[in-house]
Amino acid sequence: MTVNAHGNWNRMTRRIASVLALGLALTACEPQTSRDHIRVVGSSTVYPFTTAVAEMLVNANPDLRAPLVESTGTGAGAALFCAGVGPQHPDILDASRRLKKSEYASCVAHGVKDIMEVQVGVDGVALAESNNGPKLKLSKRDVYMALSANPLGKPNKARMWNEINPALPAIPIQFFGPPATSGTRDALVELIMVPACEAAMPEVKKLKDSDKDRYEDICTRIREDAAYVDKGENDNLIVQNLSTNPNAVGIFGYSYLEENKSRLHGVPIDGIVPTYDSIADGSYPGARPLFIYVKKAHIKPVPGMNDFLAAYAKSWDPGGPLTRRGMIAAPATVRAESAAEIKDQTPMNPAGLH
Numbered sequence: 001m002t003v004n005a006h007g008n009w010n011r012m013t014r015r016i017a018s019v020l021a022l023g024l025a026l027t028a029c030e031p032q033t034s035r036d037h038i039r040v041v042g043s044s045t046v047y048p049f050t051t052a053v054a055e056m057l058v059n060a061n062p063d064l065r066a067p068l069v070e071s072t073g074t075g076a077g078a079a080l081f082c083a084g085v086g087p088q089h090p091d092i093l094d095a096s097r098r099l100k101k102s103e104y105a106s107c108v109a110h111g112v113k114d115i116m117e118v119q120v121g122v123d124g125v126a127l128a129e130s131n132n133g134p135k136l137k138l139s140k141r142d143v144y145m146a147l148s149a150n151p152l153g154k155p156n157k158a159r160m161w162n163e164i165n166p167a168l169p170a171i172p173i174q175f176f177g178p179p180a181t182s183g184t185r186d187a188l189v190e191l192i193m194v195p196a197c198e199a200a201m202p203e204v205k206k207l208k209d210s211d212k213d214r215y216e217d218i219c220t221r222i223r224e225d226a227a228y229v230d231k232g233e234n235d236n237l238i239v240q241n242l243s244t245n246p247n248a249v250g251i252f253g254y255s256y257l258e259e260n261k262s263r264l265h266g267v268p269i270d271g272i273v274p275t276y277d278s279i280a281d282g283s284y285p286g287a288r289p290l291f292i293y294v295k296k297a298h299i300k301p302v303p304g305m306n307d308f309l310a311a312y313a314k315s316w317d318p319g320g321p322l323t324r325r326g327m328i329a330a331p332a333t334v335r336a337e338s339a340a341e342i343k344d345q346t347p348m349n350p351a352g353l354h
Contacts, residue, residue, distance in 0.1 A: 034301035035087045038067035038308055042077030042094030043183050044233040045123055045253030046290050049322050050094050053312050056321065057304060060311070064304045069094075073233045074183030082107035085297045091305065093293040096123065096183030096253065097190070101353040114296035117348035118309075118338045121316050121327040124254040124279035125187045125286035127267040130246040134169050136161070137268050140285060144196035146173045147228060149221040152201055156223050173227045176238045177251035180230075184253060187288045189220045192269065195285075239264065254279055255326025280328050289330070296345055313339045 040050050047069060054067040072080065074095045081093040082103055089112075093099075099107075099117070107115060127143070129136060145151045145164040161168035178185045197219035198205055207215035222228055231238045235252040239260050242250045249267060254274055257266055266274040269285050278284040292312065299305045315321045316338075318329040329335070340346070 034303075036303060037065040038092065038302055038304055039090045040067060040069045040092040040094060040292075041072045041080045041090045042070075042092075043074045043096040043290075044071040044178070044235050045096040045184055045255070046094035046120070046292070047071040048255060048325055049120065049290070049327050050092075050292070050312075052321060052325050053308065053315055056315065057308050057311050061304065061307060064307075067304070067308065071233050073179060073181035074186070075181035078103045079106075081293065081295075082110055082112055084110045085112055085295060087301075089295075091295055091298040091302050092308075095291040095293060097186050097288065098291065099293060099348075099350075099353060101350070104350045104353055112295060112297075114347045116294040116296060116341055116345060118292050118294065118312070118341050119289050119330055119334055120292055120312060120338065121290045121322060122279060122330050123288055123290050123328060124274045124284050125184055125191060125288060126252060126254045126257045126274040127269065127286075128242065128250045128252070128257050128264045128274075129248065129267055130242045131263055131265055132246040133242075133265075134171060134247055136168065136249065137271070138168075139165075139270050140192050140196040141200060142168065143269065144193045144200070147175065147193060147222050148197070148218070149223040150218050151197075153204075153218050156225075156227075159227070171247050174245065174248040175228045175251060176231050176241050176245075176248055177222075177228060178230070178235070179232055182233065184251065185222070187286065188251060189222070191286050191288060193222075194219050253326075254328065258326040276328055289334075290327070293348075296347065299345065309342045313342050 038054075051069050054069055058064060058066050074097055077090070077093050078095070078099060081090050083089055104115075107113070127138070142165050146158065146161070149156055158164050159172060160170050161173055162170045177188075201218070204215060204218055207218070231241065235256045238250040238252050239256055242248055243263060250264070257264055257274060258276075272278050272284050274284050274286065279287045294309065316327065316329060316335060317323070320329070323329050330338070
């Protein structure tokens with residue numbers, strides 16, 4: 001009896017342990033509960049606008065927990081955004097350029113398939129200097145020759161502005177700019193450096209298909225010596241550094257230039273100064289669209305998502321809260337399309353990505 005009772009006890013203990021283990025396994029497989037707040041990652045350029053919308057959202061809905069908005073840079077933000085669906089992943093990506101084809105493919109590979117692409121405004125990649133600076137006037141070619149790691153296919157040895165253009169002053173070339181993960185840096189390369197490179201070396205276009213690495217080495221790679229100082233994703237730090245280094249040139253979104261016009265001014269490119277009007281009409285070479293990307297799968301589970309998107313759509317008109325923060329309003333047709341995409345939750349068409 002003692003042995004049988006002991007054996008029954010052991011069997012019962014094992015059964016209970018199995019049930020507990022199964023329960024733990026099932027619990028681990030259950031979907032996690034949703035977050036109680038919106039999470040946004042991405043562009044430092046779009047960051048102040050999304051932060052403003054987040055503030056408006058909370059003011060209108062005091063019981064709603066404030067969204068978490070992180071300035072990670074577009075590239076780093078895209079990696080976080082595309083890593084998966086669920087409360088451990090961001091809901092929205094701020095982007096100062098369009099999503100890349102490779103980034104979209106990464107999203108799809110990780111189950112992020114229904115993505116809304118909403119253009120929220122327009123901005124310009126501004127080159128700026130201190131009001132005490134040398135008043136540089138640059139062409140796209142000047143910028144390319146100064147910034148490229150291998151201008152015209154040869155290592156960049158230029159240290160002074162007059163070495164790349166005799167009409168420029170004999171002062172050191174020094175840029176304070178964003179990191180490689182930044183959409184602002186991508187836009188600078190795409191809008192200013194690449195056109196200058198291809199204009200100076202038409203034959204380089206053939207390398208896009210035959211030798212992509214060589215093409216990028218000549219046209220898109222930025223020098224890594226003291227002439228270009230990576231200041232991270234904090235554009236305000238670049239603004240501060242220009243005050244103490246009057247001969248340097250800063251690279252950031254136009255809104256930061258607008259906010260600091262009492263101490264900074266824009267550097268003309270091909271004779272066009274970065275202003276609200278020159279960016280809005282596309283005449284400034286560094287004009288670019290700004291976007292947010294939204295996971296449709298997160299709209300219902302995450303509290304406040306619909307209200308947040310609606311608040312964005314109400315704020316981007318000319319004279320609205322976002323333009324007062326330095327955003328440049330997109331054309332009326334673009335704003336109407338974006339509002340419709342939010343209302344209908346239209347997924348993006350990836351066909352035009354590159």
